[in-house]
Amino acid sequence: MTVLLQSVALGLLLGGVYALAASGLTLIFGVMRVINIAHGAFLILAAFITYTLWDVLGIDPLLAIVITTPVVFAIGWATYKVVVSPVRSAPMASTVLLTFGLALVLEGAMGEIWGNNSTAIRPSYADESFTIGGIFLPKAQVYGGLIAIAVLVVLWLVLTRTWLGRAIRAAASNPSSAQLVGIRTASVAALVFAIGIAAAGAGGAITGVLYPFVPGSHYQWIARLLAIVVLGGLGSLNGAVLGALLFGLAETLTSTYVSPSWATAVPYAIVFAVLLIRPQGLLGTRLREDAVAT
Amino acid sequence: MTSSPAATDTGGTETRNRVWAQPIWLGRAVVLVAAIALIAFPLASDDLYYQNMIILSLVFAVGASGLNIISGFAGYISLGQGAFLGLGGYTIGVLAARYPDTSIWLWVPVAGIVAMLIALILGLVSLRSSGPAFVIITVAFLFLVQVIAVNWVSLTNGTAGLTMPLPDWDLALFNMPFYYALVAVLALQVLMTWWIRRTKLGMGLVAIRDDETKAATIGINLPAEKIIAFMASAVCVGMAGAVYGYYLTFIDPRGMFSILISVQLVLSMLIGGKGTLWGPVLGAFLIEPLNEIANNSWGGGNTRLFLFGGLLVLVVIFLPKGILPAIESLLSWRRTRGKAGRVGARIGTGGSLASITDRVQVVDRSEIPDRPLLEVKGLQKHFGGLKAVDGASLVVPEGSITGLIGPNGSGKTTLFNLIDDTIRADAGEIWLGGERIDGMKSWQRAHRGLGRTFQITRLFREMTVLENVVAAQRSFSLRGLTRVAVSGAEARAAEELLEFVGMRDFRDQRASDLSYGQQKLVELAQVLMLDPKLILLDEPAGGINPVLIERMGEMIRELNSYGKTFLIVEHNMPFVLGLCDPVHVLGRGRTMATGTPEEIKNDPAVIDAYLGEDFQLEEGARR
Numbered sequence: 049m050t051v052l053l054q055s056v057a058l059g060l061l062l063g064g065v066y067a068l069a070a071s072g073l074t075l076i077f078g079v080m081r082v083i084n085i086a087h088g089a090f091l092i093l094a095a096f097i098t099y100t101l102w103d104v105l106g107i108d109p110l111l112a113i114v115i116t117t118p119v120v121f122a123i124g125w126a127t128y129k130v131v132v133s134p135v136r137s138a139p140m141a142s143t144v145l146l147t148f149g150l151a152l153v154l155e156g157a158m159g160e161i162w163g164n165n166s167t168a169i170r171p172s173y174a175d176e177s178f179t180i181g182g183i184f185l186p187k188a189q190v191y192g193g194l195i196a197i198a199v200l201v202v203l204w205l206v207l208t209r210t211w212l213g214r215a216i217r218a219a220a221s222n223p224s225s226a227q228l229v230g231i232r233t234a235s236v237a238a239l240v241f242a243i244g245i246a247a248a249g250a251g252g253a254i255t256g257v258l259y260p261f262v263p264g265s266h267y268q269w270i271a272r273l274l275a276i277v278v279l280g281g282l283g284s285l286n287g288a289v290l291g292a293l294l295f296g297l298a299e300t301l302t303s304t305y306v307s308p309s310w311a312t313a314v315p316y317a318i319v320f321a322v323l324l325i326r327p328q329g330l331l332g333t334r335l336r337e338d339a340v341a342t
Numbered sequence: 343m344t345s346s347p348a349a350t351d352t353g354g355t356e357t358r359n360r361v362w363a364q365p366i367w368l369g370r371a372v373v374l375v376a377a378i379a380l381i382a383f384p385l386a387s388d389d390l391y392y393q394n395m396i397i398l399s400l401v402f403a404v405g406a407s408g409l410n411i412i413s414g415f416a417g418y419i420s421l422g423q424g425a426f427l428g429l430g431g432y433t434i435g436v437l438a439a440r441y442p443d444t445s446i447w448l449w450v451p452v453a454g455i456v457a458m459l460i461a462l463i464l465g466l467v468s469l470r471s472s473g474p475a476f477v478i479i480t481v482a483f484l485f486l487v488q489v490i491a492v493n494w495v496s497l498t499n500g501t502a503g504l505t506m507p508l509p510d511w512d513l514a515l516f517n518m519p520f521y522y523a524l525v526a527v528l529a530l531q532v533l534m535t536w537w538i539r540r541t542k543l544g545m546g547l548v549a550i551r552d553d554e555t556k557a558a559t560i561g562i563n564l565p566a567e568k569i570i571a572f573m574a575s576a577v578c579v580g581m582a583g584a585v586y587g588y589y590l591t592f593i594d595p596r597g598m599f600s601i602l603i604s605v606q607l608v609l610s611m612l613i614g615g616k617g618t619l620w621g622p623v624l625g626a627f628l629i630e631p632l633n634e635i636a637n638n639s640w641g642g643g644n645t646r647l648f649l650f651g652g653l654l655v656l657v658v659i660f661l662p663k664g665i666l667p668a669i670e671s672l673l674s675w676r677r678t679r680g681k682a683g684r685v686g687a688r689i690g691t692g693g694s695l696a697s698i699t700d701r702v703q704v705v706d707r708s709e710i711p712d713r714p715l716l717e718v719k720g721l722q723k724h725f726g727g728l729k730a731v732d733g734a735s736l737v738v739p740e741g742s743i744t745g746l747i748g749p750n751g752s753g754k755t756t757l758f759n760l761i762d763d764t765i766r767a768d769a770g771e772i773w774l775g776g777e778r779i780d781g782m783k784s785w786q787r788a789h790r791g792l793g794r795t796f797q798i799t800r801l802f803r804e805m806t807v808l809e810n811v812v813a814a815q816r817s818f819s820l821r822g823l824t825r826v827a828v829s830g831a832e833a834r835a836a837e838e839l840l841e842f843v844g845m846r847d848f849r850d851q852r853a854s855d856l857s858y859g860q861q862k863l864v865e866l867a868q869v870l871m872l873d874p875k876l877i878l879l880d881e882p883a884g885g886i887n888p889v890l891i892e893r894m895g896e897m898i899r900e901l902n903s904y905g906k907t908f909l910i911v912e913h914n915m916p917f918v919l920g921l922c923d924p925v926h927v928l929g930r931g932r933t934m935a936t937g938t939p940e941e942i943k944n945d946p947a948v949i950d951a952y953l954g955e956d957f958q959l960e961e962g963a964r965r
Contacts, residue, residue, distance in 0.1 A: 083478070134659050140473045141419040145608065146658040148421070152605065152651025159644040267601065271485060274478050282475070309493060316486040323471045323479050 054183045055304045061193030063296025068196040069251030070276040070288040072244030078283035079220040079240045085147040088269030089154035090245050094120045094252030095261050096162050099169050109169045109257050110191055116253045117246050124245025128238045158263035168260035192254040199250050275315035279322050384521050393517050399630040400524035404582035406610035406622035407531045411575040414616035417551025422480030424603035425487045426457040426576045430583020431593045435504035450584045457580020458573045465572035469565050488599035503594030520589045531578035536619055543823040545813040547571055552802035558784035559762050559794055561815035605650050612657050615664030695842045705905035710741035715876050715907045721770030730756040732931035743908040745922030749952050753931040754911045758878050762794045789817050793874030797881045799861040803854035807864050810853050811836035814871035839867040859886040876907045883914045
């Protein structure tokens with residue numbers, strides 16, 4: 049029983065971190081219909097930046113988020129302007145290939161800079177845990193999960209309570225009409241891409257503390273994140289959060305009760321199952337396609 | 343020059359074909375020289391470095407060319423194609439270890455069949471997904487296969503990998519058996535690709551790429567065609583993978599199922615030109631040597647990632663169509679520069695269908711049974727709270743030209759969409775010729791005699807006018823799919839219909855180059871190719887000039903005299919009321935009135951809801 053409880057608690061904490069990372073992916077898709085395959089690579093990039101801040105400057109890795117996130121935000125903004133915006137109107141499959149290429153370039157760059165050896169960020173509390181009623185909760189997991197939830201809440205408030213958030217949602221539901229009422233959709237798109245990447249960056253800073261990583265880890269991450277957003281419904285923020293929590297649970301339980309090596313198969317199996325049974329995901333909606341004149 | 347196959351091809355516009363003949367011969371000469379060089383190379387040189395490079399290029403050429411069928415023709419970009427190379431390799435590895443006494447070459451075709459069967463499964467699983475969801479599912483498929491190869495140790499020996507038996511032939515032959523086996527597989531692959539593109543199947547695949555929903559309405563059986571395309575795109579790749587595995591002598595899950603192999607295949611296809619016959623092959627022979635050089639001379643690893651990633655980004659941004667299509671459009675631009683094209687030419691006057699073909703006969707009115715051809719009962723479709731169609735019922739008598747009018751938003755187009763299953767109805771019944779069709783898919787309804795044009799024309803933009811018309815499929819059978827479409831009987835029938843609508847001179851134009859009015863005419867010819875009993879026309883007179891409107895009316899009347907029944911949605915009142923009888927009026931998703939044009943004109947409820955008082959005043963003034 050305690051094993052089960054512990055798995056559930058860890059799964060939910062992990063789910064919070066996944067939710068943060070996946071929210072950026074679903075946000076970018078919702079607003080600009082681009083599936084950013086490089087999302088996992090940006091996440092690992094943030095982990096490496098956090099590693100350097102911790103290793104060289106001795107800054108606490110979880111506090112370093114306040115530095116990492118703006119840096120990754122800027123990188124995301126520049127990436128959008130240089131690489132993504134020229135192909136905004138291209139078919140979706142082209143942008144998938146483009147961002148895939150971007151992921152490969154980032155992987156190569158990280159390999160050149162930080163090397164391809166396994167990297168781990170180990171702050172002083174890495175081996176400590178809280179004990180609540182016989183359940184062991186590692187401190188890093190608890191702090192990471194709570195920070196992720198806090199960042200998510202801020203993101204949610206920005207999207208629902210500010211003018212920027214309304215502009216983003218307007219641009220998401222109908223770009224040309226949004227333009228007509230005075231929203232500069234090009235700027236909104238760049239901003240959304242940067243915010244989405246920054247969310248992945250915040251998630252990457254946290255996961256860097258939880259797991260060791262190599263540049264090639266981004267494949268595993270993009271698989272996870274895609275499984276989460278497909279499960280929740282592409283473009284739905286609430287769906288991504290729900291999907292992330294379920295996914296965190298599924299992964300932790302498989303790893304506890306089956307074997308860690310099969311846990312890596314969970315995301316692919318989920319993608320298959322969801323697209324087979326309910327292609328629009330848990331909270332996604334089907335659009336009325338017939339009335340959309342092109 | 344006149345003996346070129348292009349010029350003799352079904353006759354037609356000779357001037358245009360002569361212009362084409364030269365580059366076609368040039369292209370064939372290049373292919374011939376390349377093929378001879380490829381076959382002669384190992385005989386002329388025993389440089390193992392280059393032999394190895396060509397062998398790997400051949401493997402990737404087969405992979406990219408296979409990928410071209412599902413991704414280039416059907417438009418479903420797959421990042422899981424590398425899995426079929428790996429599956430081929432594992433098939434031969436596992437079987438060679440189990441049956442050491444059997445000749446290992448026997449397992450090469452078996453590997454092709456295994457790859458084809460797994461492609462069938464992937465096809466079934468991914469049928470409902472499209473666009474990015476499809477790309478994701480193919481990546482998930484690749485990783486899933488890899489995870490299984492790692493974990494199913496009893497079959498695959500896990501991460502430790504499998505070792506192949508050593509070649510049993512005379513060592514003086516070196517790699518020649520591998521080399522020529524791959525040349526043969528590539529030849530098979532290219533031949534299959536060439537053949538598919540010329541058949542009804544190929545037309546259907548390209549139609550699916552351009553507009554899948556529309557493709558279904560002209561009788562294309564989407565799941566069957568996609569699954570066949572999947573299997574066709576895997577079979578040769580599985581065989582090439584088997585030879586590749588044998589050649590490598592050692593295979594493991596990391597190497598065989600690396601995502602980079604799939605990326606390289608996609609990249610080869612894109613760089614060479616997707617949807618072309620030789621583009622993927624050319625791409626593979628460019629990329630694989632580059633890959634080898636990156637691995638051996640530039641440090642491998644990260645350099646390879648930079649190379650592939652960077653190329654992928656650059657190709658998507660700067661060369662989205664690929665090398666061969668870019669060369670082709672450059673050549674055609676140079677040839678036609680300064681010469682007027684056919685765009686802007688006047689539409690032909692058309693002609694009576696009877697003078698063009700002997701297949702139509704005027705039907706004796708009295709012989710048409712007095713029964714409904716189409717019957718719609720209580721049809722419903724709600725979009726959330728919006729009741730677009732709310733219990734509509736109507737009857738289209740056989741042999742009639744029935745009109746359907748109503749205010750904007752009254753549900754006319756949605757009703758059409760429900761009748762041809764572009765969207766599925768929530769409730770209600772649809773009967774066509776005494777058969778209930780509301781449970782059927784679009785293509786099944788098309789095969790039962792339902793044709794439909796769209797309000798905003800939906801031709802396949804990347805196809806020529808002729809290809810657009812021959813893409814329609816009257817019925818479904820595997821044999822039917824293998825029929826050649828671009829010449830012979832199919833093409834002749836299509837040309838007759840194009841002549842009828844006055845668009846024959848435009849047969850080799852791309853549909854996207856046509857004007858809106860011209861597209862309407864081609865779409866009508868396309869629907870007629872189905873030989874439908876009932877034709878639904880959505881605003882045939884909308885957005886075209888008065889002369890063309892008149893011609894449209896004439897064509898509808900002539901087709902009607904051959905026994906075709908029409909249901910027409912139109913806002914042009916003189917057109918509808920002059921042509922149609924009976925006329926149904928739709929309001930708020932229901933049929934609110936039915937009658938002869940005279941009755942409708944004077945129905946107070948219809949005047950109030952749609953026509954307005956002005957209509958009567960204008961009618962009066964005109965008299």
